Amino acid sequence: MSKVKNVVIAGLGGQGVLKASDILADAAFRAGFDVKKSELHGMSQRGGSVSSDVRFGDLVLSPMVPPGEADVLLVLEATQVEINRPTLRPGGVLIGPDVLDPGALKNKKSLNVALLGAMSTALDIPEEHWLAAMYANLAEKLHTINEQAFALGRSAAIEQDTADR
Template identity: 85%
Template sequence: MNVKNIVIAGLGGQGVLKASDILADAAFRAGFDVKKSELHGMSQRGGSVSSDVRYGDAVLSPMVPPGEADVLVVLEETQIEINRPTLRTGGVLIGPDLLDPAALKNKKSLNVALLGAASTVLEIPQEHWLAAMHANLAEKLHTLNEQSFAHGRAAALARTSAQ
């Protein structure tokens, strides 16, 4: 498999880094070579945060070159245009507008819901996603995040079938 390039972006406190941890863990569990990098910026003050995750048979660098992201997951609407240059032509943009925020039981699970949406275009089996969530989140958050993941996945599949 060629290398798959994913950029996750948002604001400090939204769970960008946790989402990239879950994605990297899921890809690793699926047997891929995985590299990850983070750009914190002013994350402690609500500033821009992004994380690159690359996986495939052999990954040499953790950084996604500009214009080469296969998937761009953005947790905050204001960060879409800032991060759009990372997306390759024909790449997939997954933003918060995909979801109905009222359908999430906790807005802090938006990052996991958007990973659910991303899971529809990434070659990682669902059991690896769930195992990675369980490994990276406190046990008391498992059910909530499983529901959020399923919601994001369903929203992405519904949008795809409507197109």
């Protein structure tokens, strides 16, 4: 049995946190994993904190990532990093908006997909499943710009979190 992978995606309302978690869950499902997902909307309509937990593996019993057990923490808004850092396990991977060159992103609304691209290199899900999930979850008119954003993210360097807790 494979270990369950725990991912937390966090940001502010309107940044695409929930769409990013939908794409991740879909990609993991396409790769043959059991997937569970939960969402905390908070004040999402007013730009407040939003987070989503995605867990996948051979058998997943709960959708919630226990505190301090996220293998990956993906944060779309820099102000949300420290708020959500306690969810990350020691040695886990923290991916924030600072992994990208802000000028390289052609459409700022594609930040969530670009950061998924960065995260995709840290998870055992083939790229074709990521792309299929992206196509299934986004309008066709958005495919080209999001393909570019995803590729930009995949080229970003990500590192394990070494911050003290």
